[in-house]
Amino acid sequence: MTTAQRPVIDLTDVTKTYGEGDTVVHALAGVTRRVERGDYVAVMGASGSGKSTLMNIIGCLDSPTAGRYLLDGVDVRHRDDAQLSRIRNRKIGFVFQSFNLIPRTSALSNVELPLAYAGVRAAERRRRALDALTRVGLRDRAGHLPSQLSGGQQQRVAVARAIVTEPVLLLADEPTGALDSHSTAEVLDLFDELSAAGRTLVVITHEDEVAARAKRVLRMRDGVVVEDVRTVAVTDLPPDMGALVEA
Template sequence: MDVPVLDVRGATKVYGSGETEVHALRGVSLTVERGDYVAIMGASGSGKSTLMNIIGCLDVPSGGTYLLDGVHVGDLDERRLAILRNRRIGFVFQSFNLIPRMSARANVELPLAYGGVKGGERKRRALAALREVGLADRGGHEPNELSGGQQQRVAIARALVTSPTLLLADEPTGALDSKSTADVLGIFDRLARQGRTIVVITHEDEVAAHAKRVVRLVDGRIVEDRRQAPVGVA
């Protein structure tokens, strides 16, 4: 039987101590199966960013357990955690996080370079990823020569280039205009149809409408977990 991509069990996260103690997560359990497309929603302070950091192996829970693709994340040291992040998770951030003086293709190649992939294979895979987001003809352009929407599509190509188990996007349309937002959501829709596992952190109903499932957090707890007929995904 296929193991879930994400299996969070009773996760808690506490910051500070004594009078300054903040409970960011209060016993969150969440399972995401392969091929699911999930939107995690919540207002500021709801715990959604904390949950994203735990899902992305950027932070560890104070209590509970987390398995990524069957791997118990709590058992890993920093080196193995970094390898797991590089190979299993493709990150897409609101601010793109592209290296300014590098070409689009070189930016997309970065995760492969960190993973020790040879130059010729890096170039081939990076060009294929850029083609997948409709930017095959922009590989030689630096970020400042691209629109915001194009920069985010480069960031998506970079996230896809390692063929990750999970695509994790944090407010991916937050810095985009309406047309670029539609372009990016169209890419996610297509990736979902291809069977990719996608988790999007968002506060925007328009973005969440494209997901197959909406999970809503309030005060560190899941208060809603429902399936829906998504916009644009058959």
């Protein structure tokens, strides 16, 4: 199997339970899904549907109770803390609802951070971080502190930080939840561009507007996937961009 054919995410009957005995909660009750390279998937669901648990497991922030999860062909079960840190660092870029930039630290330093933890040398790190900032259109804000940036700009810095390591998966958790409509459009356009450039995106959201931009939408309820709709093929442009091209 070549790299191109290997699914980025391969979940086989993954379950996650919290608590014991009478108080046991099945946050995930058996999920089997694959996400191919280059796909743009939106995961939707009401709160308590298990989508956050799914995101934690996909993001290697939590481990499944049972089932198998291969991330880019690597089995992430039975990994210790340090190994999971390394896997997250190499394979996943995170974008969070509340941006989660390190305060009092410049945009550039924030973007450099994953590279620093990966052991990349300073000069190389700086070059790649500036590249990533250029791609999100914030090269001129490199020296600004998070507190000096708007919400949309902060989220774009977070996206730059997520893509700077060239991860196989970009994982976004409610990326527009804290943004106004203008900033939301900015970030979603950026996602479209990244998808068009061949990146694999998984976006957890409860907003239809966000889901509409994805190539494929998963709906979750009570810990299982209840709907899996593909809008456009994995290899096509995301719906909005495709529409623009056709028009």
